Amino acid sequence: AEKHRWWKECVVYQIYPASFLDTNGDGWGDIPGITKKLDYLRDLGVDVIWLSPIYKSPKIDMGYDISDYEDIDPMYGTLADVDHLIQEMKSRRMKLMMDLVVNHTSDQHTWFLESRSSITSSKRDWYIWKKPKFNADGNRQPPNNWAQILGEANSAWTWDEATQEYYLSLFTPEQPDLNWENPAVRLAVHDILRFWLDRGASGFRMDVINLISKVQSFPDANITVPSHKYQPADKYFANGPRMHEYLRELRKEVLNKYDTITVGEMPFVRDEDEIIRIVGTQSESLHMIFAFDLVDIDNEPGNFKYSLYPFNARDIKKIVNRLQRLMIERDGWNSIFCENHDQPRSVTRYCDDSDEWRAMGAKLLSMMQTTLSGTLYVYQGEELGMRNVPLSWGPEEYKDIESVNLFKKYKEMYPNDTSKMAEARKVLQRKARDNARTPVQWDSSPHAGFTSPSAIPWMRVNDDYKAINAAAQLELSNSPKEISIHAFWKKALANRKEHKTVLIYGDFQLVDDMHEQIFAYKRFDTKETWVVVLNFSGETVEWQGLGELKVNKWVMGNYDEGSLEKKVKSRALELRPWEGLLGICE
Numbered sequence: 001a002e003k004h005r006w007w008k009e010c011v012v013y014q015i016y017p018a019s020f021l022d023t024n025g026d027g028w029g030d031i032p033g034i035t036k037k038l039d040y041l042r043d044l045g046v047d048v049i050w051l052s053p054i055y056k057s058p059k060i061d062m063g064y065d066i067s068d069y070e071d072i073d074p075m076y077g078t079l080a081d082v083d084h085l086i087q088e089m090k091s092r093r094m095k096l097m098m099d100l101v102v103n104h105t106s107d108q109h110t111w112f113l114e115s116r117s118s119i120t121s122s123k124r125d126w127y128i129w130k131k132p133k134f135n136a137d138g139n140r141q142p143p144n145n146w147a148q149i150l151g152e153a154n155s156a157w158t159w160d161e162a163t164q165e166y167y168l169s170l171f172t173p174e175q176p177d178l179n180w181e182n183p184a185v186r187l188a189v190h191d192i193l194r195f196w197l198d199r200g201a202s203g204f205r206m207d208v209i210n211l212i213s214k215v216q217s218f219p220d221a222n223i224t225v226p227s228h229k230y231q232p233a234d235k236y237f238a239n240g241p242r243m244h245e246y247l248r249e250l251r252k253e254v255l256n257k258y259d260t261i262t263v264g265e266m267p268f269v270r271d272e273d274e275i276i277r278i279v280g281t282q283s284e285s286l287h288m289i290f291a292f293d294l295v296d297i298d299n300e301p302g303n304f305k306y307s308l309y310p311f312n313a314r315d316i317k318k319i320v321n322r323l324q325r326l327m328i329e330r331d332g333w334n335s336i337f338c339e340n341h342d343q344p345r346s347v348t349r350y351c352d353d354s355d356e357w358r359a360m361g362a363k364l365l366s367m368m369q370t371t372l373s374g375t376l377y378v379y380q381g382e383e384l385g386m387r388n389v390p391l392s393w394g395p396e397e398y399k400d401i402e403s404v405n406l407f408k409k410y411k412e413m414y415p416n417d418t419s420k421m422a423e424a425r426k427v428l429q430r431k432a433r434d435n436a437r438t439p440v441q442w443d444s445s446p447h448a449g450f451t452s453p454s455a456i457p458w459m460r461v462n463d464d465y466k467a468i469n470a471a472a473q474l475e476l477s478n479s480p481k482e483i484s485i486h487a488f489w490k491k492a493l494a495n496r497k498e499h500k501t502v503l504i505y506g507d508f509q510l511v512d513d514m515h516e517q518i519f520a521y522k523r524f525d526t527k528e529t530w531v532v533v534l535n536f537s538g539e540t541v542e543w544q545g546l547g548e549l550k551v552n553k554w555v556m557g558n559y560d561e562g563s564l565e566k567k568v569k570s571r572a573l574e575l576r577p578w579e580g581l582l583g584i585c586e
């Protein structure tokens with residue numbers, strides 16, 4: 001893992017375009033809005049932008065349902081706007097990473113329109129079509145019992161009346177799965193990659209890329225959710241038999257001819273060998289993956305997402321340690337992230353987002369992420385400590401198809417049961433993808449400066465924007481005593497780069513690994529040793545876990561910097577709620 005590469009060292013910032021910045025007053029963020037904020041991002045320390053989909057799309061799943069991979073959705077702008085963005089990024093030495101969503105297309109893509117037009121269409125085999133089954137009563141059934149991912153009460157198969165067959169649509173009926181077994185599909189995908197690389201993009205975040213190969217016998221899944229008719233079937237559609245072949249083909253045919261960064265989004269991966277087969281140096285596959293362990297931490301066993309499963313600092317340690325060690329020992333590479341457009345806000349989830357502790361928690365998470373080995377991904381608004389939507393928001397404020405489906409399911413299952421509806425609201429306020437999708441809070445003007453005052457934002461702005469916004473934090477950044485979350489991130493990112501041999505490429509080891517509240521670890525190489533001490537609790541903790549380590553100097557802390565001096569050298573450390581410290585050892 002020691003080979004230095006730019007894609008290991010860069011800071012990637014994810015932009016969710018609809019919610020970033022609107023420049024024409026239609027209530028939707030757009031590409032010119034991104035160009036406008038490049039200096040803000042460069043100043044923060046961002047090298048690469050991962051742009052969530054901006055392609056033509058009916059937006060049933062907010063652009064993860066693409067109807068034209070080589071054109072831009074008019075809501076976001078034009079190809080000329082993208083060319084301009086890339087040019088402006090290049091002049092700032094920044095790179096662009098596109099979102100590649102090729103497990104499925106939109107049902108409005110011409111490929112699918114052709115495919116569904118008749119059983120004999122030349123593109124029929126571009127998607128996964130199957131004949132119906134019939135049960136004993138002669139009722140038509142889908143070919144197997146697989147459940148949809150974004151609406152788990154439903155079948156993953158969608159009936160096509162015209163041609164009397166089902167097609168596979170793992171996410172929603174409007175997102176038919178491509179048939180990667182067909183070589184023509186793979187060639188078409190290669191063309192998409194070339195199109196964007198030739199236009200100046202520097203790589204891809206590959207959406208659910210481990211779903212592209214399915215077990216071709218399409219067997220029924222075991223019944224794991226007895227209350228449901230349809231069952232989770234990732235065993236048969238994730239990490240399938242030909243996945244490695246397809247990924248290596250992408251590398252060989254396209255990626256190796258360019259200097260790229262690639263990250264595969266891979267839900268349902270738990271096997272370590274499986275991970276190393278992809279990200280190991282020898283693999284000739286992807287540079288890294290997004291593993292879901294840390295963001296699945298509060299899912300009930302069985303991975304039921306809309307649950308509030310309790311966890312503590314020990315669980316966080318166990319997960320981080322496992323992946324850090326795995327990559328170091330087996331020569332792979334990590335990606336580091338706590339947020340993205342599918343997850344609630346990290347300060348709400350892992351810390352305490354109350355007015356009293358929000359800033360501490362956000363800085364604590366920044367300190368953790370900037371001192372771990374791997375490529376770092378920051379999600380828009382994370383650098384401001386943005387938090388989840390308030391509990392007072394009703395179902396009408398939730399725009400995500402998955403949230404809409406969940407509310408619908410509750411309404412169907414428990415009609416007129418207000419306590420059940422309150423339960424749905426509570427779990428969505430904690431876990432819904434919408435939490436990450438509220439507009440970025442730029443300043444304290446109407447709509448947080450996201451769009452013009454008279455416009456209606458596509459999604460409601462979080463009510464807390466007067467207190468939590470970029471402008472206020474940029475003003476604060478000059479105060480030496482209490483720096484803003486934004487200023488803290490900037491400083492932590494700069495520190496990471498300055499000490500990259502140890503903080504990015506160095507070894508990792510837990511310190512006092514059994515402690516219930518403190519997550520402490522050292523980062524070291526042959527020349528230096530650093531120690532990170534994070535109090536993942538809302539209590540003051542007397543901690544004596546340094547053991548043999550002698551701290552020479554505490555260089556960063558998330559409480560006021562003045563207090564660092566006092567910490568020096570004492571054996572027992574007093575860590576205040578959510579306090580984090582970074583020190584260099586003798």
Ligand code: TEU
Pocket residue numbers: 061064065101149150171207208265267305341342402
């Ligand atoms: O997500 C795939 C995925 O499996 C999860 O992140 C999923 O969103 C989550 O489990 C649902 O609760 C990717 C995209 O990031 C997501 O936005 C898309 O909806 C999905 O693929 C389909 O393209």
Ligand code: CA
Pocket residue numbers: 022023024025026027028029030075
């Ligand atoms: Ca706009």
